[in-house]
Amino acid sequence: MDIFADFSARIAKALKGLFPDAQNIDTLLQRATVEPPREASHGDISSNVAMVCAKALNTNPRDLAASLKEVLSSDQDIKSIDIAGPGFLNFKLADHVWHKVLAALLEAPDDFGRSNGGSGEKVNVEFVSTNPTGPMHVGHTRGAVFGDALASLLQFSGYDVTREYYINDAGAQVNVLAQSAYLRYRQAHGEKNVEIPAGLYPGKYLIPVGEALASEFGDALLDKPEAEWLPLVKPRVLSAMMDLIRHDLSLLGVTHDKFFSESELHKEKMQGENSIIAQTLESLREAGLVYQGTLEPPKGKAPEDWEDREQTLFRAKKFGDDTDRPLIKSNGDYTYFAADIAYHRDKFLRGFNDQIIVLGADHSGYTKRLQAAVKAVSEGKASIDVKICQIVRLMRDGKPFKMSKRSGDLVTVSDVVGEVGRDAVRFMLLFRRNEATMDFDFAKVKEQTRENPVFYVQYAHARANSISRTASKDMPDLDISEAALQRANIALLTTESEVEVLQMLAQWPRLVGAAPRAHEPHRIAFYLYDLAGVFHGFWSKGKLDPSLRFVNREQPELTKARLAMVGAVKQVLALGLGVLGVSAPDELS
RNA sequence: GGCCCCGUAGCUCAGCUGGAUAGAGCAACGGACUUCUAAUCCGUAGGUCGCACGUUCGAAUCGUGCCGGGGUCGCCA
Missing domain, CATH: 1.10.730.10 (Isoleucyl-tRNA Synthetase; Domain 1)
Incomplete structure (x- = not known):
């Protein structure tokens, strides 16, 4: 029971009663508000209808307000109506209105406020989607908590929500991950002088993966060339990393309904059939949205290795992006973005016209091209709201927290949850607008x-x-x-x-x-x-x-x-x- | 240099998609309370909403241009 919506309807009815011939009242009312006034002395409910509608109804705000007041004052739920300022209607409500709200709450406690505003509409919320190359570190926490809470909020309001995680398991960095795990495998066999070179993943979390490989394969992989062990090692290390990530997510109380694998987009489903990415690019081509061309180098910081090269481009500019975007790398592979277009087309084909993606601040530059992609693959039927979570600065007693990145041992999700607890982490991260940067002070969060x-x-x-x-x-x-x-x-x-x-x-x-x-x-x-x-x-x-x-x-x-x-x-x-x-x-x- | 986010009380932040005299917590100042129900309570002061134009009945909110802080910038994901 939303009394504000309730009184909004009563006001609308009164207005229509006063102007039975006016056709445009409903559109006018969309701009009107019925809300609690900031100032308590202005009453319980305040509306600007008279100001919003007066002009179109050939009257002035105060006169219109007076007419509305006359009609509405017979309402038993209204104690008094004041007309204030330029034409505000301020209502004081009878106490029994509040009692009715309480009664409704007591009658159906679990459904109080649970509206059907979403009316079962499907929404896809993609969040976290961190690279499966290690455990989650703090930087990902805010997005995880935000996305999860947003999804719950939408569910509360009657949306049919899917929480989704996109696994970036197709790029070059997963091979690097597999190579790192392979070295841990060699170490597990007692090879002392195996070092993890720079550029690979040095984190200790790969040691158990190496041990698992050793116990599964024995020494069978030791003498094989990379081309042979890679297809064996890669899926195993990926699955181990996803287990780590899922575990971290569970510490935060976050669950996903669907994990979507990027590599699925690259696969040829059946012999001779094109991959989903190829199909997507084909459909974009048919729509005239793909062309061969060159891009301007970025201004301001002229990169020395800039090569003015003709490449395959997506007409992102046509959909509001700042520039067109490459789809194919110089080595012939698809760009990350090409796969992402295919992914978002897939979301659209699964029935998601309403999409949300939660990204970190470092990806804010990705917003426009993503919106362009969704518009393009859905022929304008779908849209995506890109929610950017700004940086969280870790603090301890008012001083910034130093993180050493060198060893690969970042502050992890489990460190933070372990120290302050899941509830505090979640609440504090949600006690701020997502687009505002925030400080997270361990000491303060633990205070009672x-x-x-x-x-x-x-x-x-x-x-x-x-x-x-x-x-x-x-x-x-x-x-x-x-x-x-x-x-x-x-x-x-x-x-x-x-x-x-x-x-x-x-x-x-x-x-x-x-x-x-x-x-x-x-x-x-x-x-x-x-x-x-x-x-x-x-x-x-x-x-x-x-x-x-x-x-x-x-x-x-x-x-x-x-x-x-x-x-x-x-x-x-x-x-x-x-x-x-x-x-x-x-x-x- | 382009794009994105931020700029509101001394500090940390809200401000409900354009409403009225811009709010809260902390800190400051002034009182109350001495355990009666579980981690005190009440009050006071504090503002050029970064700046300047513009849009209109009305701007912290929308537009444009500056200033300051952060992020990001083809073939990384």
Whole structure:
């Protein structure tokens, strides 16, 4: 039950009643807003309809507002309407409106705010997609958490979401990986003077892979030429790396529905049949989007090895990219981008007109060509929203954290999760807009104080639970079962503090409806912080004024009503934390 | 040099796709509380929303141009 959507409909109806002959009202109303005003003194709901629609209806905002006020003031749910400023309509609502919201919440707690805004539409969210050459390091964490939370958010809102991971297992670096693993294999056979040369992957995580190869193949690979051992080693090391990555993802609580392998795009499916990439390029060719030509060298930093060469290009510029893009390397292989076009065509052919991809800041330059590719392969039917996660700076006590890259031992996901815990990592990374850079301070994230938003929100949930425990201890005869609280006389909740909490709860449906449309999970985190704030605030008032305590022996009915409200707060916190993939503990350790 | 992101209180950041006198936490200042329900509470002060034009009833938000910080720039993925 979204009261803002509800009143938006009432206003629309009133407007149509006033102008039965106007045809364009629905389009006009798209620009109108019905929202909680920033300033509490402006009422509970505020709308700019009169200002937005006046001109087209041949009137002026204040007159239109006055007419609307007259029609709407007969509504029993509206306590008063003020016309303010240039023509705002400010509504004060009757308390029973908030009670109805609470009742709806108590009746279907798990579905509160769960809209059908997505109406089952298929969305593909591609995220993480790190190269399968080692365990995940911190740099990938933000994208992983963001993508996962965004996917959950969309699901909450009724989208049919597929979480997808693109495995870059076709490029040259996977061969390098296999070579590195092969050297570890030789070491596993006791060859002491085998060194991992520069340019290969020196990480220790390949040692067990080498050992596994040794126990599987014995010494059979030692004397074979690379052309023979490579096809044996490569799939095994790749699968071992994906196991590592999946393990790291599981530490973060991230799961994917589909892992798509780049090498599938290069394969000739059947004898003589073209690969998916070849087919894709063929269809682009037919559409006149591929040509032979030359590119301008990049300006500003004239590279010495620039070779003005004719190559096969995709007309990305036609779809808004800055330049056309090469499809075939000088050695005849497809470029990474060529495969990626084929991949996104595949997504489109699988029914995803609505695509999202989460990338790190270092790939932000890739955005336009990707959008161009999706437009081209779908003939404009599909689009992709590229969400860039900005850099995270690791800090310790306010000082930047030095990472040594040389040894191949970067700070990994498991290091971070191991030190601060999954909940803190996830919440902190989501407590910021994705396009803003952020500092991640280990010390601060572990603090158990008000300054730590993870703690603050989880504590609110635990406190809600603790209040119920106190109630059953202090008032053992009171029936506070879920069923009993559903029947509680919530009309007793009329103090300012109570209404404030109820109003906050009433915003959840609106928020969790808008955040997925904007692809912005951070809004959930900020909302939870605010909700926790009003809830903690209420609790504190009870310290000074015993009449505001949740549990009140003299007033069992009021206690029940308040416990129903506390349960509702707990529920919304749990729903929100659930969307973020953060646990909602009943007790804090 | 091109492109992308950022610039809002001393600090860290929100600002709900154009709304009203721009918000929160921390820090600062002034009080309250001494454990009554679990990790204090209330108040005060603090702003040229980087700068300048423009769009309109109305701009932190949209457009253009600058300034500053970060990222990135054919045949790496």
